[in-house]
Amino acid sequence: MKARVILLSGLCSLLAVAGDPADEHTKSATKDESVLHVETRLVEVNVVAQDSKGNAITDLTRDDFNLLDNGKKVPIDVFSAISIGTEPKAPNLPQHTFSNRVGLPTATVILLDGLNTAVEDQTWARSEVISFLEKLEPQDRVAIFLLGDHLYVLQNFTSDPKLLLEVLKTTKPRVPKELAASTPPAPTPGSAQPVDLNTALDQLQAGLPTGPGGTTGASTGTISGAAETSAQAAEEGVMMQFEGHEGSFFVVDRAGRTVDALLAIGNYLAQFPGRKNLIWVSASFPVGTGFDTPRQPGDTRDQIQFTGEVKRAVKALNNADLAIYPVDARGLVAGGVAAGATSIAGRNSTGSGLPDADNFYSTRGIMEELADDTGGRAFYNTNDLAGVIRHAVDDTRANYTLGFYPHIRWDGTYHNLKVKVNRPGVHLRFRKGYYASLVASATEDQVSASLTRAISSPLETTGLGLTVSIEQRVEKPARRLKLNITADAHNLTFQDKQGGKAASLDFIFAQLDTSGKVVSDVRHTVSLAVAEKGMDVVLERGLSVNDLLEVTPGATQLRLVVRDTASGNMGSVTVPLGP
Template identity: 30%
Template sequence: MLKASITMTPLKWRQLLAIAVFFPCLALPFSADSREQTPADAAPAASPQQTPTEKPITPPPSAQAQPSAPPGTPKPPPAGVQVARPGAAYESATVLRVTTRLVMLDVVAADSHGHAVLDLEAKDFSVLEDGKSQKVRAFGFQHPVAETPKFTKQSLPANVFTNIPQFRLNSSLNVILLDALNTPLTSQSYVRQKMLHYIETMSTDSPTAVYTLGQKLRMVQDFTTDPNILKEAVKKAGGRASALLDNPVSGEETELYPPGFFDSLPDQAQAALQSFEAERTSFQTDLRVRYTMDALQSIAHWLSGYQGRKNLIWISEAFPLSISPDATVSSNTEFGAERNYGDDIAKTAAMLTDSQIAIYPIDARGLSTSGIFSASSSGGDRFGHRITGGPQLGNALSLESNNLTATHGAMDLLAERTGGKAYYNRNDLDKAVRDGVSDGSSYYMLGMASSARYRSK
């Protein structure tokens, strides 16, 4: 049996002691880290009061399979749940945008006698856009029914007001615009007389509002079917003299200069005076057109919230579509007062059409005659020339005829662009109002999905 002996010197004892101290210190961090990663160690220690029969609580298998997170670390979300990062905006790789525009058109169909056609179907209409046929995706027909029970108004206590419509909502709406800006006082009086006669015989199921136009647009009466209320509104409108008419009483041309004054001037002064009067007339007409177009655009904005077709009955002497030099202007006169209001009328007509408003202009003059033969005429023009006959009479009659034709042209343009109808050269203004209301009360509604590509300007 082999035996070995080791002799330990003091130096060797010190080396062995240093090694024994070093290795336990080196193993301490690894031991702490391994304890933190062990789920069993994270369980609370058993209470000293625990009996031998009690078993420690075993964590579920999912907890045993996953190591516990260090302190302060948030728990991971459940499987299948995506958590948005704080401060990170949601970004999608795909953007799906679908735009659908349903264009609604109201169509009035009448026979050769002017009576409404009531038995058309969607297949009877052809809708074109940029020359291409479009499918009618929505179809409806609006027509007043005589058998409809009378609308019962809501009775309110004293000092209680409401904005609930006091009429049948599926009825076509009518707005009567009494134009005092472009109409002299004598014609305004005649218009009020005819309007009162119309209200006495109007249908009780036609909601009607009354507006007046001076230098401002005013609503005298909101929509109502009560004839008594409408009568009071027309009487309340009264007559207002227009500051933009040379003769606000009769509207006829008046002498602005004494007889013989113009002829006594040299040719250069006559040309300057003619140019001044033409520019003054054009400036007044510019203001009348601007005020009138602004009023019609305001009405289009106000009525845009009402669904369906609206009929605007505009009773006025209106304004000329254009202003051009006449035969009385000297050849050496620099005429800078020429005007054409076609673009302004087209812009306003587009706004009225977008709001489903059809305008029915009615000439307040009735059947027009030449003012030269009127009893109130002075027998001269604005420059004091006596119109006795011959070329002077021919020029005066031609000037009146041209102005009247230009005024009716403006009425026709507005009516055609909005789907209405112009009435002039007739004295039965009350019947003209009734025809306009009846024409706009029966119409077809067509809807199509526009394929045009609209771009914001």
């Protein structure tokens, strides 16, 4: 039996406006009205402000900031300031009201990198993470992820240090076979270099003594022995090239898996409002392959740089407004920063260092680039990992959000962002840009699949903020609920329309039984128009609709999913229906 949803008169009402809810600020769009041409999207920039000693500055106002998009000053349409003292607590919702926005606005993910970090470095770094967690503060909200064969969520967000410590103490470090396989064995002194057979023969002939008239004085036996030696050299060269190709494969694989993990984390955390930090505890990031030694004649090794992959990761992290804090799991390297990378033996200031300085500086460069582009900070060459993780988490204690609506062509180009403050001695960290990318239109099958996932997920989807209240219950002749549904307008994509803005939303009402099985569902699309003068009110109080739901016998809960058709942003709320 399908659930029957009866839309109230006018379908849409704006509760944010005093007086008649169906006033001129908002109305249902009609088919005869003009085609929508221009999109309006809110771009938010999270800013951390500190003094020269690293102390948070918490008293800045909107007027203190200047925001520039590609060098052009833009108005700050949305402004908020969050600090430990002013941070909003989870709201106390009225009776019979349900929301997917009951969490606090800051979150930190600690990513333990078991793919690019040696076991001994993982072991030591985990002990430092444990030291940090043992002193976790009540306002800290931390999740622990692991990068290995796949990306794993060891513990989702919690402020309970016992849960976080338990999962770390029961999870063993991962043996990163891919890391060892990425570096083929170095050639031993005197071994063959990877050259082809003809080159080897030419080199050999050039070294033989010459006879009268300039002819070679080599005997048949000498030539035979030379050919055998050359064949052996060629065989060894082929093996070295094979090992080089094999190592390149694992480097490419590690780079791909690492970037995919960062993309997944960015997409996941994009659902949450407010400041998000990713603390990436790792010893390396593959920046390229095939450039470690000069190419020889006949060398067929691949030469690949992962610049595109890094840009792809930065794009996803910026779209999520997620700041990344890379923490070098190797600690203090032997011989200082110029000595190169080392393992556990190098966690002191003595020693002769290791020869792999290029890898050390390349990794450090990537870490700094990711941190700088996303508004985070890179930490390396220190043994106090617990301390630097604390510094990274403390960035959530005070931060500002500046939002603006770009009047640009959404053509996929990169826009540089710059934030200035008119107060001396203030140091700012913020993401350095955004991509003006359009979201590709999803097919009907893709939309249905995403809605189905949102229905079945054990977690609420939070890309679109929703609040649902049961306004009235009717038991006879059939059981019905009058629902008021309010969507956070900051998460919607509005499009220009004559005299105002417009948005389109997909609604799906899925009723589930006690086992979580869907017993009925219905979906419809609502087009909404908002007068230009009503946008401020809509942004402040949300966009609301009223619906009347007939409860299906056997259903014990309603999973409401709402999707913004323009951006694909979704939100879901679970409403208990009772026995």
